[in-house]
Amino acid sequence: MYSVGQEVYPKLWKDVLSRYTFTAGPKDKSGSWFTNIGFLDNGLFSNAEKSVGLHSWKLKKDRVETFKKTGEIVQIILFDSIDESQNCQMKLNFHNKPLSQFNLLWADGQQEVQPVGNQKFAMTGPNSLIYEYKNKALIPVMFVHSCKQINPTIKYRLSFDVRFEDIFSFCENDMLFCISPMKNNEFDILDKDSENLSIYFENITSKKWKHIEKTLSFSSTEIALGPCLAGSGKVEFKNILFEEIGEL
Known part of the structure; x- marks a missing residue:
């Protein structure tokens, strides 16, 4: 419920990205590569850069874009691919490749509440x-x-x-x-x-x-x-x- 005079943040940030840490793995979830990956409010990732090469992220109108430290875009998460009923599972699509090619992120725990x-x-x-x-x-x-x-x-x-x-x-x-x-x-x-x-x-x-x-x-x-x-x-x-x- 929202009211006049209130400050409001995007629902995806408030309900998903700021609340959970994530595991990265293949699209069939046959295993996991790295765990405890967090989206931080300063636009960076925690526990990701040395493992999966993700350094920073940015919200767009219909997607989350992820970047290497060099600023090169790596993968995108389309809002339509996020399934909050399945452990907040989301597809990591590869930039400029068919949408059929993707990896997965899924929630593996709660983050500390981010101010x-x-x-x-x-x-x-x-x-x-x-x-x-x-x-x-x-x-x-x-x-x-x-x-x-x-x-x-x-x-x-x-x-x-x-x-x-x-x-x-x-x-x-x-x-x-x-x-x-x-x-x-x-x-x-x-x-x-x-x-x-x-x-x-x-x-x-x-x-x-x-x-x-x-x-x-x-x-x-x-x-x-x-x-x-x-x-x-x-x-x-x-x-x-x-x-x-x-x-x-």
């Missing part, structure tokens, strides 16, 4: 807020600014102003603002039906206010919306407004 750091967002007014975080942050976090009932026959306008102190400290993940469909008061930042505004697409530069305005329509009847960021530094939002503008 997500101090509160990153703070309200500075009814429709304004600030994001501040000094440590490395690679897991996107959304501030639930509002939850809205939606009429699918109506057009809506989202508008706000944003200013980054240093845009380059947010380069590894370009999420800016999330509008996500809700079901039973639940939603996921990385839901395939979420509308995620991009820092790069909006052509934002450091230390300058940028006005952003979008016309939107929805098939869902309830949404959650708010800024969504992953990075270290300071970002300000003001004049956040979501309003009806007419029939489709």
Whole structure:
């Protein structure tokens, strides 16, 4: 259950990657190669680099990408391949190879609870807020600014102003603002039906206010919306407004 003013992390991180350690093995699970592999909140792996050559990882819209220490992509985990009912089993597909070729990761134990750091967002007014975080942050976090009932026959306008102190400290993940469909008061930042505004697409530069305005329509009847960021530094939002503008 989520509420306005709450900070929300991706469901995959909260429920799976941050909770368990994993064993790596062949796709028929005829044996295991290495155990106790952990996904860390700084984007690195524990107990993996010297064994299976995995150094770091990154969340994308529909997958987890894994990398060597050199930065070369190694394998990908498609969200569709994750089976939480089978020990959180997930396919490790090889980059640029058929999806029929894969290894497996499956949960083998619980990780210690990973702190997500101090509160990153703070309200500075009814429709304004600030994001501040000094440590490395690679897991996107959304501030639930509002939850809205939606009429699918109506057009809506989202508008706000944003200013980054240093845009380059947010380069590894370009999420800016999330509008996500809700079901039973639940939603996921990385839901395939979420509308995620991009820092790069909006052509934002450091230390300058940028006005952003979008016309939107929805098939869902309830949404959650708010800024969504992953990075270290300071970002300000003001004049956040979501309003009806007419029939489709």
